[in-house]
Amino acid sequence: MTNEVLLQLLAAFLFTMGMLVVLMRRDTIMILMGIELLLNAANLSMVAFSKAHHMIDGQMQVFFVITIAAAESAIGLSILVNLYRNFGSIKTQSATTLKG
Amino acid sequence: MSPVLLILVVISAILAITMLFAKNPITSALCLLGILIMTAGMYGMIGEHMVATIQLVVYAGAIMVLFIFSIMLLNLNTEERDYKDKPALFATALALGFAAFAGFGLAIWNHFQAGDVVAKGKFSPEMIKTLGGNSKVLSHSLFTQFYVSFEVISLALLIAVVGAVVLAKRKFD
Numbered sequence: 001m002t003n004e005v006l007l008q009l010l011a012a013f014l015f016t017m018g019m020l021v022v023l024m025r026r027d028t029i030m031i032l033m034g035i036e037l038l039l040n041a042a043n044l045s046m047v048a049f050s051k052a053h054h055m056i057d058g059q060m061q062v063f064f065v066i067t068i069a070a071a072e073s074a075i076g077l078s079i080l081v082n083l084y085r086n087f088g089s090i091k092t093q094s095a096t097t098l099k100g
Numbered sequence: 101m102s103p104v105l106l107i108l109v110v111i112s113a114i115l116a117i118t119m120l121f122a123k124n125p126i127t128s129a130l131c132l133l134g135i136l137i138m139t140a141g142m143y144g145m146i147g148e149h150m151v152a153t154i155q156l157v158v159y160a161g162a163i164m165v166l167f168i169f170s171i172m173l174l175n176l177n178t179e180e181r182d183y184k185d186k187p188a189l190f191a192t193a194l195a196l197g198f199a200a201f202a203g204f205g206l207a208i209w210n211h212f213q214a215g216d217v218v219a220k221g222k223f224s225p226e227m228i229k230t231l232g233g234n235s236k237v238l239s240h241s242l243f244t245q246f247y248v249s250f251e252v253i254s255l256a257l258l259i260a261v262v263g264a265v266v267l268a269k270r271k272f273d
Contacts, residue, residue, distance in 0.1 A: 001101050002101060003102060003146065004212070005208065006105065006106065007142065008208045008212075009205065010112065012201060012205060012208060015204065016197050016201040017119065017120055019200060020193055021119065021120055021128075027125060027181075029171060030183075033128055033132050036132060036159075037132060037135065040136060040139055043155075044139055044142070044143075047146075051146050051147070053220055054220045054223050054224045054227075055221035055223055056223050056241055059150070059238055060241060060245075060246050062151055063151075063238075063242065064249060064253055066158050066159060067256070069159070069163065070158055070260075071256055071260030072260075073166055074260050075260055075264055075267070077166055077167070077170045078263075078267040079267060080174075081170065082270075084174050089180060090174065090176070
């Protein structure tokens, strides 16, 4: 097994774990962390493939993904703080204002 | 396959499992921090020094500090904070996860069995060495070929800053 296969398998595993975190946990903060893990797994896959194919497009893409992840977590966490202020809880089932 | 890379891979896989099953969000946050640092190590080992640095500074530094800071700020009680799993949901999600991982594994296997389906680019390790190293090549590309994306991303960051301030200041009724 070469380094490339190992890194791709790890990226797939981390992506699966991130997906399970988003699906199974009920805290908004855990869901946000799961999204970070998903982005990280995708980044790892892109860099490994790009390196294996002697390109640099994957690395450039990863810069932009990291920037967007930073912006996303800043916005997400301020929404989270507002959620806690208004509902007194960060569980997803407590925010049911839009539910008919 | 390099043994050090294998160690990094195994540690980050264990940390990912711990993150999924941890009761306390702060444990999960520290596991995620560990995964990000391990990933930075892997980037460094395959020769992507620029991406490794950005990963350490922005991801493991800034973003995770923000996460741990908000967990501390909310200061949830034990009832609110701890994770209680429902067995039925748990089993379904794990089965789904297994299926997804098997699918990914199959796709990776097929890709590497097929051999070189994509033509190799011109940035071979020797070429990058001639051009002055990984960081120089990436920075040059960032300010020439990708300069429009670079400007757009700065605009996106500005919008995120304004949005975060507005969301944090406003009182919703």
